Amino acid sequence: MRFTLRQISVFVAVARHENVSRAAAELALSQSATSTALAEIERQYDTQLFDRFGKMLRLNELGQALLPQAVELIERAAAIESALEGRAGYGKLRIGATLTIGNYLATLIVADFLKRHPESTLQLSVHNTATIIDQLARHELDLGLIEGSCRHPDLIVEPWVADELVVFCAPGHPLAEQGRASLATLAEQAWIVREPGSGTRETLDQALRHQHFALQIRLELEHTEAIKRAVEFGLGIGCISRLALREAFRRGSLVAIETPELDLRRHFHFLWHGRKFQTAGMREFVALCRTMTTGIERSDQIQWSLIP
Known part of the structure; x- marks a missing residue:
């Protein structure tokens, strides 16, 4: 077997970072040693594992095929080392x-x-x-x-x-006393929502996909706690997981708005x-x-x- 575990470790680190300098920092090696180890394994097998774009490296088709096996090899080697050294735990x-x-x-x-x-x-x-x-x-x-x-x-x-989203508002909001809202009413509200790419936003968009209105989004935020604070301040209504809201509902700092026409389960x-x-x-x-x-x-x- 012509390759070493060190070479495989370098290959995995470079694949993750797509950059030799960052891979070297992760492995506590010099940039020169990291580049040399990667070059050696490609030279030994007369092949390339990456496409080069300046300082950026991208896995080619062969590299993509080998990466899962290389990760598994490193993890198995670490488990063997732990066992030989008498260390418990899962690494x-x-x-x-x-x-x-x-x-x-x-x-x-x-x-x-x-x-x-x-x-x-x-x-x-x-x-x-x-x-x-x-x-x-x-x-x-x-x-x-x-x-x-x-x-x-x-x-x-x-x-x-299972989880479920819920629409909610501040206690002083006009919808708080009603405790429920139709789609027509929801269309009139200012909304504080999660950003595209989040699971919460995906569920909300999916629930609205057949409706004939767009949300009046006043603010997009990346954190549920920030959305809760913005709604508490009266900036609009929100929609996040009941799990994230149950303490606020218990305290009365936020109020649930039931929306029977929306399926917010996930x-x-x-x-x-x-x-x-x-x-x-x-x-x-x-x-x-x-x-x-x-x-x-x-x-x-x-x-x-x-x-x-």
């Missing part, structure tokens, strides 16, 4: 979560995971659905927890738990690359997620006391 696990899941559920599961497996390390990245999908496709994450849909051909999607999903090696850490994390939602019909019904 490093890279989780990506969309905002509602990341802010209200994932941190609790992460805490439980690390308490159970203190020798492990975990990286949690919180972004919108489109970003999580892109990072998984590029092998920058091991596992994704998303609110939106995914049609990427290389990714596996499994349902987790699911949270697990997501991973179809050609990725399923590590024990990934399986354990998914199992903890499913334990959290056992017997639960919808995400906002989860009781924090269910978390060990």
Whole structure:
């Protein structure tokens, strides 16, 4: 076998960053050593794994085919090293979560995971659905927890738990006393909504796809907490997950507006690359997620006391 694990590690890092300098920084190598290792493996097999565009490198067809196998090889080698050194745990696990899941559920599961497996390390990245999908496709994450849909051909999607969006307003808003609104009434309102690319925005747009009006969007924000604050200040009405609103509803700082004509139901999903090696850490994390939602019909019904 003519290649080394170091060369494979360099190949994986360069593939993720599409840049030798950033790959070198990740691997704690010099830029020269990183370039040399990549050049050696291409020279040894008289092939190219990347197309070069100045300092930018893009995986070619062969590189794309080899990347999942290379990632799996590195992960298996790390597991063997841990076993030989007598270290417990699952090594490093890279989780990506969309905002509602990341802010209200994932941190609790992460805490439980690390308490159970203190020798492990975990990286949690919180972004919108489109970003999580892109990072998984590029092998920058091991596992994704998303609110939106995914049609990427290389990714596996499994349902987790049902969720539902709800339209809401400030207590002083004219709709607060009514507690419900028709489509005609909704069309007259100023809206505070999530940005395109988010699962929440996708669900709202999907619910409105057959309606003959466009929302009067006053403000687009990337964070659910920012939307809640803007609605509390009276800037308009919003629509986010009931999970993110249940404490505000309990306090009375925000008020739910029922919208019988809109179907705002959706699911949270697990997501991973179809050609990725399923590590024990990934399986354990998914199992903890499913334990959290056992017997639960919808995400906002989860009781924090269910978390060990």
